[in-house]
Amino acid sequence: MPTLDPNALAETADEAGAAPEDVRPGVQPVDDDMIREHVIAAGELPPESARPFAAWLHDAWFGFSEEPGPTNGDIIRGALAHWRGQ
Numbered sequence: 001m002p003t004l005d006p007n008a009l010a011e012t013a014d015e016a017g018a019a020p021e022d023v024r025p026g027v028q029p030v031d032d033d034m035i036r037e038h039v040i041a042a043g044e045l046p047p048e049s050a051r052p053f054a055a056w057l058h059d060a061w062f063g064f065s066e067e068p069g070p071t072n073g074d075i076i077r078g079a080l081a082h083w084r085g086q
Contacts, residue, residue: 004034006073013062030072032058044080053083 008028036054039045045053057064057079064075 001033001037002028004028004030004038004072004076006038006071006076008072010065010070010072010075011061012065012067028072030058030061035076038076039080044076053080056083 005028009026011027011029032054035057036047036050039053040047040050044050057076060079061075064070064078070078
């Protein structure tokens with residue numbers, strides 16, 4: 001399984017909200033396993049919370065990355081703040 005690179009550019013959706021294959025240089029598509037492993041390894045969430053967080057964020061990813069430019073780390077930090085009600 002590939003490791004999530006928090007410094008890689010986040011995949012973005014097209015104007016219709018579809019998830020096209022983002023071919024910009026430096027983009028790393030992520031899946032829920034990569035998100036889960038990253039937040040556990042970073043000490044952000046325990047495994048019990050990381051699994052539902054990762055599933056939710058994977059489904060909501062393009063809502064956090066509507067504009068090109070944020071990194072995977074930016075998306076995860078913003079989603080964690082939202083998840084925690086901050």
